[in-house]
Amino acid sequence: MHSDHFSVHAEQFSDVDEQASTLAGWEQEYQQLGSGRFVGALAIVETDEFCFIRESTNTALHERIVPPPEQMVIGICNTQAQGHLLNGRPLTQDQLIVLDGSRPHHIRTTGPIELLGISVPRELFLSQLHEQDEASVRKWLDLSVLQLDAATAGMLRHYFSVAFDLLNTPAGAAARPISPRALASTAISNVALALSLNQGSHELESTLPSRQRRERIVQNAIDYMRAHAGEEIGILDVCRATHVSRRTLQYCFEERLDISPLQYLKALRLNAAHREIKRRGSEDRAHDRHDTIGNLAALCGFNHPSRFASEYKKMFGVLPSETALKTAAQS
Template sequence: MQNTDTRPPLPAVEIRDIDNQSMVDAGFQVIDQDLVRLQSKPLKARQVIIRLDGCILAHQFTNLRLRSRPSLPDQFIAFVAFGPDASGSVNGLQVRHDIMLAVPPSTGISLVSDPGYESMTFLLRPEDVSAHLKVRDLEDSFHLPQEVQVLHVGADSAGNLFAWGKRLVEVATADPELFNNKEQRAAAQADLVDTLLTTLSGTSKLEPERRERTRQLQSDIVRAAERHALAHADERLYVTDLCRAAGVSERTLEYAFRAVMALSPTAYLTRIRLHRVHQALLQARPGSTTVTEQALNWGFWHFGEFSRAYKDCFDELPSNTLRRSADQS
C-alpha cells in the first residue's frame, strides 16, 4: 500500500529559546506538557530535542516557577536526570540532583519546577531497554517500571549522567547538522544507551520518608481540585466546591496548594483559567471569537481585572494575542 503520509520528517535537532507562552504551547511533538506559569515575570526558557534513530534526548531549562503535567506517548519509557541546581517536586516528591525519575509509557506526572530548574530526559523504547538488560545480564538488578518510580542513584552517578547529556546538547546546539549524519546518530545512540544502563545498574527504588509522603498526599489533593475545576470551567466555582471534590477541609486544601504550588487555591485556579483563555485565543480562526467571549467562557466577569491579570501572566494584552493569531492564519 502506498504511503500517503505527506508530513515532513522531524529534524534531528530542535532548539528553542522561549520567551512567551505560545512557543511553549506549540510543543515539540514528543511530550505533552500542559504548562502553567506560577510567576508573573518574563519567561526565559530553553528546550532542546535530539532525535537519534531509536531514542530521544530532551533538555529543558526554565527561569520561572512552572507547573506542568508531562505525558508520555505509548512507544517510549523515560528516565529523567536533574541538574545540580534543580529544585521542585514530582508528584509531591522533592526534586534532587542525586535521584532519577523512571516513567513508563502512556503515563503522566505532575511537575512543579522552581526557577533555575534543568533536566535531561532520556526516551527509549521499552523493548530496546529490555533487550540491552538481557544481554548485559542486568534483568535481576533493574526492572522496567510499571508505575512512576523515583530512583536513588547517588550524586556522582546522577551528575555524570546529566553531564553526559549536557555535553551532547552543547554539541548539537553548536552544530545541529552533525546529527543529520546516520553514523553520527548511531554513535551518539550507542554511547547514550551505554551511559544510561551503566547508571541504572546502580540504582535502587527510593522509599519516601514521612515528610515526603505528606507532600505526595498534598499533591493528590491539588490534582483532585484541579481536575474538578477544569471539568466545571464554565461554572462559578467556590473554594467549597474544591474542598468537596478533594474530600478535605478548607485549611487542608489551603495548606496543600501553598506547599505544592506556593499559591492559594483561588490564585492557582485563576492561573489555569488564564492559560485556557490564552490557548483559545491562539487557536482561534479569524473572526470566530472575541476576547470578551473567551473571558466569559472561562469565568472572568470583570474585564479590567482580567486584562491586567492576563498581561501580567503573558506579557501582552489578550487583544494582541488574538490579533497575532489572526495574522498567522
C-alpha cells in the first residue's frame, strides 16, 4: 500500500551550479553560454514513487543531465521561444520529452525556458501503456522527443500546470481535493492518451546510428576539453583527440549544441573559472584573493588576465573579484 506523504521544495537561484545540484539522485552539470546574470527557479513535489518537476532558467545554457537509474522523465516545454535543442533535436512546445536514466542527455537552451514534467519508475510507466504505445516509446527513447499535435501538447501543458497549482495549495484535505499519487497516476494516463492520439512522424531507424555517432563525437570532444581546459589547446588538438576533421567537429557541435567548438571551449573555461573562484572564496582565502584572481586566468587557459576579466564579466555580469568577494561574504 502506498502512502500519500509528499514533500514540496521551491527555490529561486542566482547560481547555475546550485540549481543543477538540487535534484537528488540526478547527475547534472550546467554550462552557462549566454551573457548576463543567471536567474533560475526549481519546484519539486516528491512522493515515494513520483517526482513532479518545474524548472525555469533565463539564459542560454548547455545542460548535461542523467536522471536516476531505472527512472523515466516525461515532460513538456512551456515556452514559445524557438531554437532550443534536446539531444540535437529541436525542442518546441508541441513535443513530448521522453528521457531515461540509462545515458546522458543534452539540453541546449537559447534563452528563457520553462520545463514541466514528472519522473516515474520506468517499468511502472511502460506497464500503463498499450502494447503498441509501449513499442513506440521504447523506440523513441533513442530520439528523446515525440511530436504531438498542438491541441494534445496544450492539454499536457495545462495538466502539468494545474497539477503544480493543486500541489502547492495549503496543506489539509479540504484545501487539496486530490492526492499527489492520484495526480501522478492521472499524468501517466494523460501521457498514454497523448501517445494513442499522436504517433508522431516516425524517423527512419537507419538514421539512429549516424545520430548516435555524432553524439559520441561531441561528448568525446567535451570530455577532452574539460580534461585539458587549463592547457594551451586549440580546435586542432580536439580534432586529433576525437579522430575527426575540423569540418566534422564543427558540424557535430552546431547540430547537437548550436554552437561552434571554439565558442564552447571558451564557455567551458569561463564556467570552470567561475566554479574555481567560488570554491576558493568559500575556503576563507581572503588573504591571497588578489593572487587567486591573478593566477586563475592562466590556470583556465587564458593568456591575458585583462581579457579574461572582460570575457568573465560579459558572461556572468560581474567581475571575477566581485564573485570572490560575494562568495567569501556568504561563507
